[in-house]
Amino acid sequence: METEVDAIEELLTIEAEIEDVQDQIKLLLERQEKLHERQSELKFLLEAYRASGTGNSANENASRSSSLEDWSGSFEWDSQADDVRLNIFGIPSYRQNQKEIINAIMSGRDVLVIMAAGGGKSLCYQLPAILRDGVALVISPLLSLIQDQVMGLTALGIPAYMLTSTTSKENEKFIYKALEKGEGELKILYVTPEKISKSKRFMSKLEKCHNAGRLSLISIDEAHCCSQWGHDFRPDYKSLSILKTQFSNVPVVALTATATQKVQYDVMEMLRIPKCVKFVSTVNRPNLFYTVRSKSSIGKVVVDEIAEFIQESYPNSESGIVYCFSRKECEQVAAELRERGIAADYYHADMDVNAREKVHMRWSKNKLQVIVGTVEIYIHITFNTQYLLTVRFVIHHSLSKSMETYYQESGRAGRDGLPSECVLFYRPADVPRQSKRQCRRNAFFQHFAEPLQDCNGMCNNCAFCSEVREVDVSQYFLEVWLPAAIAYVSAGCSLLYLTREDLIKRVRLLIVGLPVPGHAKVMVSLLQAMQENDQRLTMLQLVDKMKNKKKELGSDIKKEEMEQLVIQLILDHVFKEEFQHTAYATNAYVTLGPLANQVLQDKKIVKLEVSSKQKNKDDSMKSANHSLTFSGLELKLDELRGELSSGHGGIFPHSVLSSQQISTISSLKPSSTQEASSYHVDMLLLSSYSWHGAGWNIIPLEKIIGKLKTEKYGSKILDEIKKYTDSGPSDNGIEEEGSENRASKRLKTKKGLVVIESSDEEL
Numbered sequence: 138m139e140t141e142v143d144a145i146e147e148l149l150t151i152e153a154e155i156e157d158v159q160d161q162i163k164l165l166l167e168r169q170e171k172l173h174e175r176q177s178e179l180k181f182l183l184e185a186y187r188a189s190g191t192g193n194s195a196n197e198n199a200s201r202s203s204s205l206e207d208w209s210g211s212f213e214w215d216s217q218a219d220d221v222r223l224n225i226f227g228i229p230s231y232r233q234n235q236k237e238i239i240n241a242i243m244s245g246r247d248v249l250v251i252m253a254a255g256g257g258k259s260l261c262y263q264l265p266a267i268l269r270d271g272v273a274l275v276i277s278p279l280l281s282l283i284q285d286q287v288m289g290l291t292a293l294g295i296p297a298y299m300l301t302s303t304t305s306k307e308n309e310k311f312i313y314k315a316l317e318k319g320e321g322e323l324k325i326l327y328v329t330p331e332k333i334s335k336s337k338r339f340m341s342k343l344e345k346c347h348n349a350g351r352l353s354l355i356s357i358d359e360a361h362c363c364s365q366w367g368h369d370f371r372p373d374y375k376s377l378s379i380l381k382t383q384f385s386n387v388p389v390v391a392l393t394a395t396a397t398q399k400v401q402y403d404v405m406e407m408l409r410i411p412k413c414v415k416f417v418s419t420v421n422r423p424n425l426f427y428t429v430r431s432k433s434s435i436g437k438v439v440v441d442e443i444a445e446f447i448q449e450s451y452p453n454s455e456s457g458i459v460y461c462f463s464r465k466e467c468e469q470v471a472a473e474l475r476e477r478g479i480a481a482d483y484y485h486a487d488m489d490v491n492a493r494e495k496v497h498m499r500w501s502k503n504k505l506q507v508i509v510g511t512v513e514i515y516i517h518i519t520f521n522t523q524y525l526l527t528v529r530f531v532i533h534h535s536l537s538k539s540m541e542t543y544y545q546e547s548g549r550a551g552r553d554g555l556p557s558e559c560v561l562f563y564r565p566a567d568v569p570r571q572s573k574r575q576c577r578r579n580a581f582f583q584h585f586a587e588p589l590q591d592c593n594g595m596c597n598n599c600a601f602c603s604e605v606r607e608v609d610v611s612q613y614f615l616e617v618w619l620p621a622a623i624a625y626v627s628a629g630c631s632l633l634y635l636t637r638e639d640l641i642k643r644v645r646l647l648i649v650g651l652p653v654p655g656h657a658k659v660m661v662s663l664l665q666a667m668q669e670n671d672q673r674l675t676m677l678q679l680v681d682k683m684k685n686k687k688k689e690l691g692s693d694i695k696k697e698e699m700e701q702l703v704i705q706l707i708l709d710h711v712f713k714e715e716f717q718h719t720a721y722a723t724n725a726y727v728t729l730g731p732l733a734n735q736v737l738q739d740k741k742i743v744k745l746e747v748s749s750k751q752k753n754k755d756d757s758m759k760s761a762n763h764s765l766t767f768s769g770l771e772l773k774l775d776e777l778r779g780e781l782s783s784g785h786g787g788i789f790p791h792s793v794l795s796s797q798q799i800s801t802i803s804s805l806k807p808s809s810t811q812e813a814s815s816y817h818v819d820m821l822l823l824s825s826y827s828w829h830g831a832g833w834n835i836i837p838l839e840k841i842i843g844k845l846k847t848e849k850y851g852s853k854i855l856d857e858i859k860k861y862t863d864s865g866p867s868d869n870g871i872e873e874e875g876s877e878n879r880a881s882k883r884l885k886t887k888k889g890l891v892v893i894e895s896s897d898e899e900l
């Protein structure tokens with residue numbers, strides 16, 4: 138005879154099984170979505186092949202086999218490349234894929250590079266540009282980016298020029314002569330895409346350069362601008378297709394930090410490089426700590442929290458960016474941050490050039506700690522990237538327009554590879570899309586179709602557990618479910634004659650009490666009714682309409698919870714989002730999804746996750762304080778690079794010594810400029826973080842910063858080290874650590890599970 142306990146047990150088993158089935162459905166739906174996406178990409182690609190007449194199996198085979206080629210082996214230019222890398226660029230070792238990309242370009246192949254922001258894409262084309270004979274043409278979307286690159290290269294003694302509206306007549310003459318006649322020293326020439334599409338004169342000079350065999354390579358930076366599917370489509374990038382047509386034997390290198398599969402195909406098609414070798418590095422930025430915080434609906438409270446976060450985490454005025462939704466909001470937030478004692482100013486497209494330049498200057502001289510910018514298109518690249526190298530935190534006061542944009546914007550933090558933070562203030566009302574309670578960086582992996590990687594506790598969900606209570610909103614609250622089931626069984630109903638499905642149905646009917654359907658069902662019915670009347674609703678409109686259903690619901694549910702419910706329904710495929718793009722905005726509508734009927738027919742349980750401990754989030758924010766500050770010798774070297782940069786025509790301090798180089802020098806404390814022993818120093822450098830301290834000062838400075846910088850600044854740097862070491866050990870008597878080590882140790886001890894060990898990414 139079945140007892141009450143048996144029935145409850147069986148009920149629980151069924152519940153678990155149903156959940157399991159639902160999870161599987163969810164996975165299958167996700168898979169279906171991916172397959173659809175891939176299907177449309179392939180169709181698109183085939184069309185493109187047919188249109189450009191390049192679609193034949195030989196090409197496809199060539200493209201496929203290219204990915205099998207080994208680009209990491211030995212090549213004749215290896216030692217020359219190593220020499221340029223270290224002695225001109227001052228870079229001690231390659232990062233992931235850099236060597237392979239350089240080898241492919243040097244072999245004359247077209248290349249597509251997808252590499253994270255700050256991953257080191259520039260070196261991939263700049264190094265071959267130096268090694269190959271002739272002039273390399275670089276197309277970059279913005280003047281400020283171009284100025285930034287040319288200034289950096291000039292500081293390294295590389296003959297780089299730009300041909301833009303700001304180029305002097307004298308330089309223009311020099312450039313044209315160099316292109317036409319090969320006179321003068323010109324290795325890298327930067328232009329905007331408009332130069333290609335609009336200047337016949339330039340194109341004819343370029344043709345002459347090519348005819349004389351002097352066009353060494355063509356590099357297209359921020360290549361996602363080619364694609365209408367990308368977040369920064371630039372019509373002028375379309376005209377770049379002419380380059381491969383006209384200069385078919387010159388290798389084309391397309392580089393971008395963000396490109397979904399669709400965008401990648403678009404870029405290949407647009408630039409006519411179907412046989413290119415593709416290098417996709419992970420989107421992961423292991424040095425960035427991601428936090429999502431709930432955002433108060435009261436503006437002042439949000440600014441209070443931002444100010445408190447900055448002051449507590451970055452007391453030494455480390456730089457950061459705050460992104461806001463509108464220009465007005467930018468100005469307001471900047472003013473409110475100033476009122477709270479933070480050196481902040483706004484930066485947006487409506488400002489005149491002088492005002493913007495002023496902000497640049499104050500920022501570069503460390504007079505401004507925070508730039509408040511708009512999340513509008515281009516902001517992430519309009520700002521001179523050299524200033525961004527030492528950005529320690531990026532705060533989103535408002536959500537970005539898309540995942541790509543968020544990745545780009547937040548990726549402005551920690552471009553020097555050192556620990557940095559990205560904080561997103563989120564209200565469900567901002568946009569109906571949110572990652573579930575899962576690892577924050579998984580959202581990137583999923584979006585860019587990359588296999589999941591370990592977060593290493595570098596986001597607030599993985600680093601700090603928070604208590605989550607699940608509430609069943611499909612019918613009625615979970616708390617009512619079991620007691621009612623027990624009551625039903627106790628009432629003496631014989632359940633033995635019922636099928637499992639019947640059992641569930643009946644128990645549900647009893648719990649629901651028929652006239653009181655759950656919130657999820659009411660919401661789905663409401664949306665269905667609206668759709669039947671051809672009306673579209675945004676999330677806010679839907680939530681608003683739900684307020685009128687209070688009677689039907691029989692209980693109160695807060696607006697925020699209602700918003701959260703919409704999101705949960707989207708995640709559960711009960712609803713789906715539909716985006717409508719206009720020139721100025723993207724409208725997001727909520728529509729019925731594939732599982733809507735399941736809810737209407739009481740076949741699907743919707744559980745709402747309600748965080749019961751807000752405090753955890755706040756604690757996590759405080760614990761996430763792992764700001765990077767210089768101390769001891771690092772501070773001295775930081776001051777020295779400031780002096781040297783202003784003494785060398787106002788170049789960026791970073792061009793003299795990068796923060797990583799400062800860190801390495803402070804750890805290794807070299808005592809000579811040149812090598813005196815036959816150690817395999819590269820190996821030592823790779824492991825320097827664990828071996829720093831007494832005894833390793835046999836490593837010459839030249840091996841850390843390269844010949845060129847050593848010649849220019851070596852004696853001053855060694856003087857500084859000597860002065861510092863002669864003045865005795867630090868006050869507290871503890872062996873000094875590199876800032877990176879301090880930061881990672883702090884992370885380790887505070888959170889118990891965060892590991893940022895030195896890796897091949899870090900030196």
Ligand SMILES: Nc1ncnc2c1ncn2[C@@H]1O[C@H](COP(=O)(O)OP(=O)(O)OP(=O)(O)O)[C@@H](O)[C@H]1O
Pocket residue numbers: 228229230231232235252253254255256257258259260393394522526552553795899900
């Ligand atoms: N192998 C390396 N080791 C150390 N630092 C490197 C290495 N390669 C590049 N860098 C440095 O990393 C920083 C970022 O490089 P770069 O500007 O090329 O990034 P990017 O990939 O073009 O990023 P973005 O998408 O933001 O333009 C620069 O300071 C560069 O000198």
Ligand SMILES: [Mg+2]
Pocket residue numbers: 258259358
């Ligand atoms: Mg770049």
